[in-house]
Amino acid sequence: DTQNPAWRALTPSQQEQTVFEERHLRYISLLGKGNFGSVELCCYDPLGDNTGELVAVKKLQPSKKSSMEDFKKEVKTLSVLHCEYIVKYKGVCYSMGRLSMGLVTEYLPYGSLIGYLENNRHKVDTRRMLLFASQICKGMEYLQSLRFVHRDLAARNILVASESLVKIADFGLTKIIPCNKEYYRVTQPGESPIFWYAPESINESRFSHESDVWSFGVVLYELFSYCDINSNPKRLYMQQIGHNVQTPSISLHLANILKSNWRLPAPPDCPAKVYSLMKECWLYDFMERPCLLIPEETRLKSSCRMSE
Numbered sequence: 001d002t003q004n005p006a007w008r009a010l011t012p013s014q015q016e017q018t019v020f021e022e023r024h025l026r027y028i029s030l031l032g033k034g035n036f037g038s039v040e041l042c043c044y045d046p047l048g049d050n051t052g053e054l055v056a057v058k059k060l061q062p063s064k065k066s067s068m069e070d071f072k073k074e075v076k077t078l079s080v081l082h083c084e085y086i087v088k089y090k091g092v093c094y095s096m097g098r099l100s101m102g103l104v105t106e107y108l109p110y111g112s113l114i115g116y117l118e119n120n121r122h123k124v125d126t127r128r129m130l131l132f133a134s135q136i137c138k139g140m141e142y143l144q145s146l147r148f149v150h151r152d153l154a155a156r157n158i159l160v161a162s163e164s165l166v167k168i169a170d171f172g173l174t175k176i177i178p179c180n181k182e183y184y185r186v187t188q189p190g191e192s193p194i195f196w197y198a199p200e201s202i203n204e205s206r207f208s209h210e211s212d213v214w215s216f217g218v219v220l221y222e223l224f225s226y227c228d229i230n231s232n233p234k235r236l237y238m239q240q241i242g243h244n245v246q247t248p249s250i251s252l253h254l255a256n257i258l259k260s261n262w263r264l265p266a267p268p269d270c271p272a273k274v275y276s277l278m279k280e281c282w283l284y285d286f287m288e289r290p291c292l293l294i295p296e297e298t299r300l301k302s303s304c305r306m307s308e
């Protein structure tokens with residue numbers, strides 16, 4: 001796979017997928033549904049004696065235009081990531097012959113950050129939010145060291161493993177930055193989460209570590225607003241743009257208000273230092289935004305040199 005140096009770094013045996021037999025995967029409940037397909041809670045019980053393990057199985061919606069190719073890239077991406085702040089890959093499962101494929105990962109019992117913050121506001125103080133924010137940063141730092149751009153960093157894609165651990169999930173839009181460039185240009189924007197996008201991503205479909213930093217700023221905002229529906233980024237941007245604006249020109253209006261330096265407001269009771277960090281992440285010029293890694297630290301720099 002020329003695109004993915006991290007994948008090429010694996011030996012052939014490491015590149016093999018762990019296959020979960022469909023017949024031993026017992027459906028328990030639906031965990032989430034999105035434009036990608038669905039995520040189910042299953043028990044993988046090959047011995048048939050209920051000693052199996054709980055797993056999350058993400059299934060592509062067969063009808064969905066997001067092709068099997070994209071799904072296979074997502075599986076490959078997740079299978080080379082080993083970080084405690086990124087949801088753990090377990091393997092794949094096939095059904096309908098080999099027609100449809102599922103991505104098997106660890107099950108995180110507390111669900112997405114959105115639901116968790118809504119239902120546990122009393123348990124999450126500033127200190128806990130900063131712990132979660134630092135864990136997301138460490139996950140993003142690891143991703144960046146492998147030259148990955150997540151492109152869909154948002155509270156809905158952060159999962160809660162325990163009351164003191166969150167993990168980055170959903171690598172459906174993740175791309176690897178080519179060795180000789182510092183950004184990824186997307187051709188087919190598809191259904192884009194534009195309210196989490198940096199201006200250069202909206203205007204030029206340019207995605208980079210700096211545009212992930214912008215999205216991290218929006219995640220900080222969601223965290224410190226307890227993912228409250230009244231502070232939802234899409235809702236506040238649409239209030240500013242005007243609710244009557246129709247789809248094709250929303251991104252144009254959004255780009256304009258960002259150009260005129262309008263930004264999401266400080267969440268209620270948000271510490272001043274945290275809001276100023278959000279504003280730094282939302283600097284219009286991507287070169288001025290805070291960075292997670294200094295370029296030398298990218299682990300794959302050397303492998304890039306090798307392949308040039």
Ligand SMILES: N#CCCn1cc(-c2nc(Nc3ccc(C4CCNCC4)cc3)nc3c2CCN3)cn1
Binds near residue numbers: 032108156158159
């Ligand atoms: N990311 C992303 C978007 C797609 N998505 C991913 C998951 C997912 N959920 C869980 N766990 C999970 C989910 C919900 C609950 C409850 C919450 C209260 N209400 C009832 C349900 C509990 C635990 N574990 C996972 C995953 C993927 C890997 N492991 C769900 N949606």
